[in-house]
Amino acid sequence: MYTDISGKFVSTIIGAFTGALAGALTALVTGGDFWANVGYGALTGALAGLVVDVSVATGGIGGLVIAGVGGFLVGTTGDALGQMWLEGKTWSEVDKVRALTVGGITGLINMASFGIGRALLDGVKLTGNIFQKVAQSFATCSVGGWLAQSTFALAFCSFPAMPSWFSSAENKAPAGAIILDQFAFGR
């Protein structure tokens, strides 16, 4: 009998899958290294999903703090690093307002994911408000739930690529993919 956790690790799994998919699409669009992008996408998607899973399982204010603060830290720091790695900026040239904006967006996405995750986890009732009804419909329809989770997982795994949204067209690979390409893949 399968005896893994009784937590909701679904975001981690889907984060890895959709992260890999997003990485593959990024590689195809940008012409970057395919497997480096897939590997990076899978890793970051899984880790981002992990944060959401753990925060959902934690519940309460603690889970909300993890989701929001964790997302903000990852988004802000990731964007600042991305500007330096992708765009060759020095620290004094890094756009700090942009980094804070990316961090804020990532934190909000994580908090929204936390809210939906908790609603699903609590087995919400149809007598609740509109959000609870939506969550209930996801919970009772595996395909709908899968799509909902996939959408959120795509959002999770897209934050490392945020810096590339702002960068020049000729240099749009995610920062981490370049690092993996240079170090993990020995080039």
Added chain:
Amino acid sequence: MRTKYRFNNYWYVFFGAFFILSLPLATSGFMLTMLIKYPGVDTEFTFGMFVFGIVGFFAFLYISGKSHFQWVVIDQHYLTARCLWKILLKKEWTDIHEVKIVRYPISVLFGFYARWFVFDDGSPDTKNHNYILDEKRPIMVKYNQRSLKVVKQFWNGPIIGEDAPVSQK
């Protein structure tokens, strides 16, 4: 034969907690590096994020210590659920009304389930949040061959649900 057994929270939860703790540490480490490397450059932002990372680390440490770093110790007299900071629950075997195996959903979406021992002492029963223990719920331990053996060593009564088909557990 050993007389005390420890059942940690899942590796997944520990790993998740360590990863969560690493986020603010990485941020503050990066900002500290920038403060040293670029003294006087955007110090307000850099120092602000550095402090935010430190505060975040201690906030996460408090939350993870309470909610993630948990374990249950079973011996011949007591069942003790601990977190990093304190004893959450301590029950004598004589406090336990019944031991049952309950099937909880791993994933609402995919219909995965896992089995848990619930040491029913009359507390309100659990909701689906299972592996995060708190003071308001009965002590629970994940079902596996090791926990089954240990429970049978100390509990002489019936284990409700043990004989149910796997599909119904």
